[in-house]
Amino acid sequence: MDSELNTGVLLFLPYRALENRVFAALAEAGFDDFTPAQARVMQRIGPDGTRLTELAEQAQITKQTAGFLVDQLEKAGYVTRVPDPTDKRARLVLGAEKAWAAKEVADAVVAEVEREWEEHLGKRRMKQLREALTLLREITDPWAPEEAKKPSGQANGGSA
Numbered sequence: 187m188d189s190e191l192n193t194g195v196l197l198f199l200p201y202r203a204l205e206n207r208v209f210a211a212l213a214e215a216g217f218d219d220f221t222p223a224q225a226r227v228m229q230r231i232g233p234d235g236t237r238l239t240e241l242a243e244q245a246q247i248t249k250q251t252a253g254f255l256v257d258q259l260e261k262a263g264y265v266t267r268v269p270d271p272t273d274k275r276a277r278l279v280l281g282a283e284k285a286w287a288a289k290e291v292a293d294a295v296v297a298e299v300e301r302e303w304e305e306h307l308g309k310r311r312m313k314q315l316r317e318a319l320t321l322l323r324e325i326t327d328p329w330a331p332e333e334a335k336k337p338s339g340q341a342n343g344g345s346a
Contacts, residue, residue, distance in 0.1 A: 204299050211295045217288040219262050227255045228264060228285060230329075235278030237270065244329050264288070 191199075205222070212218065220228070230236060230244045242252035256279055259265045264285040270276035281289070304312040323330055 235280040
């Protein structure tokens with residue numbers, strides 16, 4: 187059996203380490219009342235709110251599961267639901283003040299970890315890593331904004 191890790195695992199390992207650091211800092215700051223599954227739903231809430239069906243699709247879970255997770259987040263004070271101004275039958279899930287406070291903690295940890303990675307890799311390699319991952323986003327992220335999906339001209343072995 188080949189002992190070399192595949193690229194997917196090599197992408198996952200740093201992400202998991204980052205996620206663990208974020209959750210530890212959140213717990214230390216008093217945001218210890220949500221799960222990774224709830225966080226993955228919460229991450230997908232846009233600044234103007236997001237419909238439950240969109241959250242479910244983006245988190246790749248059923249609408250029922252998304253509804254259950256949003257119910258829990260609402261009870262914990264992380265989200266609110268409001269009528270969708272474009273469709274009165276629909277409701278939008280919005281991040282509450284508590285969610286934005288947790289995001290500030292998480293963002294600070296992410297910035298710290300990225301600085302550590304840059305120290306370890308060096309500025310040039312960190313820049314190359316970000317460029318390569320941004321290129322991969324073009325073909326792997328169906329929810330990326332349209333400007334992120336435009337071919338960069340550097341795919342297929344282009345220079346960077």
